[in-house]
Amino acid sequence: MSADSIRHAYQQALLMGQISNQSQQFIQQRLAVLASQKG
Numbered sequence: 001m002s003a004d005s006i007r008h009a010y011q012q013a014l015l016m017g018q019i020s021n022q023s024q025q026f027i028q029q030r031l032a033v034l035a036s037q038k039g
Helices: 003-015 021-038
Strands: none
Touching: 003 021
């Protein structure tokens, strides 16, 4: 699964209000790690 598809799925879940603040922080950390590894 690519970082772009993960980010899209995260944004969709966020729009639907299914993600808690703690989970948001965790996911954002994961996205940052994926983005840094990608480059």
